[in-house]
Amino acid sequence: MSKELSILAHSVVRNSSISINGEKDFTSSEQDFKTFIKEAYRNYDLKYPKFFKMDSLCKLAVIGAEIAIENSDLAEISNDRIGIVLMNRASSLETDREHQHSIDDRENYFPSPSTFVYTLANIMAGEIAIRHEFQGENMCFVLSEFDIDLMQQYVSNLFESGKIDACLCGWVDFDDSNYESVQYIVGENSSKNITFDVCTTKEIYNVK
Amino acid sequence: MSTRVFVTGLGTISSIGNNVEESYQSLVNSKKGIASMTRLESKHKRNRPIAEVNLTNEELANFANVKTLEGCSRTSLLGIVAAREAAVDAGISNELNSERIGLISATTVGGMGETELHYRDFIDENGQGTHLDYINSHDCGESTQRIADELGMKGYQNTINTACSSSANAILLGSRLIKHGILDKVIVGGTDALCKFTVNGFNTLMILSDKDTTPFSAHRKGLNLGEGAGFVVIESEESAKGKKIYSEVTGYANGCEAFHQTASSPEGDGAFQVMTEALAVAGLQPTDIDYINAHGTATEINDLSEGRAIQRVFGDNVPKVSSTKSYTGHTLGASGGIEAVYSNLAIDRKTIFPNLSFEEQMPELGFKPQIEVVQDVEVANVLSNAFGFGGNNSAVIFSKV
Amino acid sequence: MAELEEELKSQIIESLNLEDVEIGDIETDAPLFGAGLGLDSIDALELIVMLEKFHGIKIDDPSQGKDIFESIKTMAKFIRAHKA
Numbered sequence: 201m202s203k204e205l206s207i208l209a210h211s212v213v214r215n216s217s218i219s220i221n222g223e224k225d226f227t228s229s230e231q232d233f234k235t236f237i238k239e240a241y242r243n244y245d246l247k248y249p250k251f252f253k254m255d256s257l258c259k260l261a262v263i264g265a266e267i268a269i270e271n272s273d274l275a276e277i278s279n280d281r282i283g284i285v286l287m288n289r290a291s292s293l294e295t296d297r298e299h300q301h302s303i304d305d306r307e308n309y310f311p312s313p314s315t316f317v318y319t320l321a322n323i324m325a326g327e328i329a330i331r332h333e334f335q336g337e338n339m340c341f342v343l344s345e346f347d348i349d350l351m352q353q354y355v356s357n358l359f360e361s362g363k364i365d366a367c368l369c370g371w372v373d374f375d376d377s378n379y380e381s382v383q384y385i386v387g388e389n390s391s392k393n394i395t396f397d398v399c400t401t402k403e404i405y406n407v408k
Numbered sequence: 409m410s411t412r413v414f415v416t417g418l419g420t421i422s423s424i425g426n427n428v429e430e431s432y433q434s435l436v437n438s439k440k441g442i443a444s445m446t447r448l449e450s451k452h453k454r455n456r457p458i459a460e461v462n463l464t465n466e467e468l469a470n471f472a473n474v475k476t477l478e479g480c481s482r483t484s485l486l487g488i489v490a491a492r493e494a495a496v497d498a499g500i501s502n503e504l505n506s507e508r509i510g511l512i513s514a515t516t517v518g519g520m521g522e523t524e525l526h527y528r529d530f531i532d533e534n535g536q537g538t539h540l541d542y543i544n545s546h547d548c549g550e551s552t553q554r555i556a557d558e559l560g561m562k563g564y565q566n567t568i569n570t571a572c573s574s575s576a577n578a579i580l581l582g583s584r585l586i587k588h589g590i591l592d593k594v595i596v597g598g599t600d601a602l603c604k605f606t607v608n609g610f611n612t613l614m615i616l617s618d619k620d621t622t623p624f625s626a627h628r629k630g631l632n633l634g635e636g637a638g639f640v641v642i643e644s645e646e647s648a649k650g651k652k653i654y655s656e657v658t659g660y661a662n663g664c665e666a667f668h669q670t671a672s673s674p675e676g677d678g679a680f681q682v683m684t685e686a687l688a689v690a691g692l693q694p695t696d697i698d699y700i701n702a703h704g705t706a707t708e709i710n711d712l713s714e715g716r717a718i719q720r721v722f723g724d725n726v727p728k729v730s731s732t733k734s735y736t737g738h739t740l741g742a743s744g745g746i747e748a749v750y751s752n753l754a755i756d757r758k759t760i761f762p763n764l765s766f767e768e769q770m771p772e773l774g775f776k777p778q779i780e781v782v783q784d785v786e787v788a789n790v791l792s793n794a795f796g797f798g799g800n801n802s803a804v805i806f807s808k809v
Numbered sequence: 810m811a812e813l814e815e816e817l818k819s820q821i822i823e824s825l826n827l828e829d830v831e832i833g834d835i836e837t838d839a840p841l842f843g844a845g846l847g848l849d850s851i852d853a854l855e856l857i858v859m860l861e862k863f864h865g866i867k868i869d870d871p872s873q874g875k876d877i878f879e880s881i882k883t884m885a886k887f888i889r890a891h892k893a
Binding site (some may be wrong): 279280284291296299300303304306309311312313316317318319320321322323325326327329330332333334335336337338339340341342343344350353357361 | 451516520524527528547548549566567568569570571577584588590604605608609610611612613614661662663664665666667668669670678681796797798799800
C-alpha cells in the first residue's frame with residue numbers, strides 16, 4: 201500500500217544564502233563559510249551553545265534542518281516516529297583532514313577528541329537528532345552525487361513499512377569552501393503541500 | 409513479493425581467522441586475536457594492544473586473488489576475501505553479474521590506511537609514484553566498487569557509513585530490498601582495516617585499553633581496535649529454495665538515541681529501543697532469545713548502557729550474553745558483519761561463544777556474561793547488537809529455520 | 810597569582826569553542842561541569858589535551874579529570890603543584 205506523501209517544508213543553504221520553501225530568507229555578504237554560518241545562527245536565534253563545538257558539516261546540517269523543521273508542523277508526531285535520512289559526497293572529509301593534520305607531526309602531536317568525534321558523516325544526523333530529540337530510524341549515505349531516486353525509494357519504504365510518520369531528508373555536503381544543504385521534511389499528504397516525488401525533489405535541488 | 413529473508417552464505421576474515429572455519433575454531437578454542445601492533449608504525453605501538461589480520465598486504469592480495477592491485481586499499485582486500493567466501497558458500501559465484509544481485513558494504517576507514525601514509529607526498533604537486541593510485545581509493549564507496557569489480561557484480565551497489573552500526577544497517581537495507589522484490593540476493597556486511605587515523609582518534613577519546621579488552625567487567629578500561637571483514641549472503645524465499653540455510657533474518661531495527669555524539673545514555677534508552685523493536689518485528693518474546701552477541705566494546709559507557717538496556721528488555725531472564733570483540737577487537741564498520749557471521753555460526757553449529765578476559769561482574773548489573781564455550785546446545789534465536797557514534801543504534805535477530 | 814587563572818579561562822574559551830563567553834563570565838570558583846558552562850564528556854577530554862599542550866602535564870587516567878577540572882581554581886592548583 202503506497203502512502204501519499206508530501207514535502208511539508210524545505211530549505212536550501214548555498215552561497216552564503218538561505219531560502220525557505222523556495223523563497224530567499226537570509227543572505228550574508230560574507231563569503232567565508234564560518235562567518236556566514238555564525239551570522240545565520242544569530243539571525244535564526246538558535247540559542248544553542250553546543251553549535252559552536254560542531255564542525256562545519258554539522259553546523260551546515262543543523263542550520264538547514266532547523267529551518268525546514270521550524271516551518272513544518274511536527275507537533276502531533278511522536279519523536280520516535282521521526283526519521284532522518286541524509287546523503288553527501290564528501291563524507292566528513294573536512295574534519296578528517298583536520299584530524300590527520302593534528303597527528304601528522306610527531307613533534308607537535310596533539311590530536312583533539314572534539315575533532316575526532318566529527319570524523320564520520322552520520323554525526324551530522326546525530327547532532328540534528330540531539331537538538332530536536334528525533335529518535336526514529338536514521339541513515340546516512342555517501343554517494344558521488346545526490347541520488348534522488350534512492351532517497352525517494354528509501355524514504356517511501358520507511359513510511360510504507362510503518363516505521364515513521366515524518367522524515368527529515370536531504371543532501372548536506374561540505375568540502376573545502378564548497379558547501380550545500382538541501383533538506384526537506386516529508387510527511388503524510390496534505391493538500392497545502394508539494395507532493396513528495398522525484399520531480400519535485402529535483403526542482404527543489406536545482407533551484408539556484 | 410517475498411516476505412522472508414534467509415542467510416545462505418557466510419564469509420569473514422579477522423585476527424582470529426582468514427576464513428569462516430578458522431574463525432570458528434578460534435572461537436570454540438577461546439583463541440583471541442589481540443596482540444601487540446606489528447604492521448602499524450604508530451606512536452602507541454608499545455601500550456595499545458590491537459587485533460591485526462595476520463597477513464601483509466602482499467599476502468592478502470595473493471590470498472584474495474585480486475586482478476587489479478593498483479591503488480587497492482587494505483580495506484578493499486579484506487572485503488574482497490570475505491565477500492568472495494560468502495558468495496562461494498552461497499553457491500552464487502557464477503551468477504554475480506545478475507542485475508537481481510546486489511552488494512551493500514560498510515566501512516568507516518575506506519582507503520585512509522593508505523592515504524594517511526602519503527599525506528605529505530600528496531601535497532607535492534609535481535609528485536609522481538604509485539602512491540598517487542591511492543587518491544582514488546580514499547573514499548568509502550571505492551572499496552565497495554572494488555569488491556563488486558573483483559567479484560564481477562554489475563547490479564545494485566551501496567555503501568553505508570554510520571560508524572559502528574554500519575554493517576548491521578547494510579543487513580537491514582539488504583533485507584528490505586529483498587522484501588520489496590527489488591533484489592533476489594544481496595551480499596551484505598562490511599570491512600575495515602586498521603590505520604593510525606583511528607588508533608590516534610580513539611586514543612584521544614581515552615577509550616583504548618592498554619591491555620586486552622574485558623567487556624562487561626567492572627574495571628574494564630576500554631576497547632582494542634581490530635580489523636577485518638564479514639559478509640553474509642541473504643536471499644529471498646524463492647531464491648533460497650533447495651539451498652543450505654543458516655538462518656532467517658526475522659527481526660531488525662534502527663533508531664537514533666539523540667543523547668550525545670559519541671556516548672550512549674546511562675539507562676541505555678537507544679539500545680532498549682532497538683532491541684525491543686527488533687523483537688517486535690520478529691514477533692518474538694524476550695524469552696525466545698537464546699544468545700545475545702553484544703556490542704560490548706568494554707568502554708565504561710557502552711557496557712553500562714547496553715547492560716542496563718538488556719536488563720530492561722529481559723528482566724530476570726537475561727539469556728547468555730557475550731561480546732566477541734574480546735576475540736577480534738572492535739572492527740568498527742566491519743563489526744556488524746563479522747558478528748552476523750558469528751551469530752549464524754552459533755545457530756548452525758549449536759554453539760555459544762564466550763566473553764573472553766572477563767574479570768569481575770559489574771556492580772550495576774544483575775548478570776555477567778557467558779564465560780565458557782557452550783556446545784551441542786539448541787540456539788534458535790540470536791540477537792546481534794551494533795551501536796555507532798552519532799547515536800545510530802541497530803539490532804538484528806537471526807532465527808533458526 | 811591570578812595570572813594563571815586568567816590564562817586558563819582564555820585557553821578554555823578557545824579550546825572548547827565557547828562562543829559568546831568572555832573571561833569575565835567565568836568565575837574562578839564556580840563548577841565548570843553541570844550547569845554554568847554546560848561542558849560535557851568530550852570537553853573533559855579536550856581539557857586533558859589542553860593541559861598537555863599548554864602546560865606540559867600529561868594525564869593518563871581520564872577519571873583523574875573529575876577532581877582536577879572541578880573549577881578554574883582546582884585546575885590552577887593542580888598545575889602549580891605539578892610545576893613546583
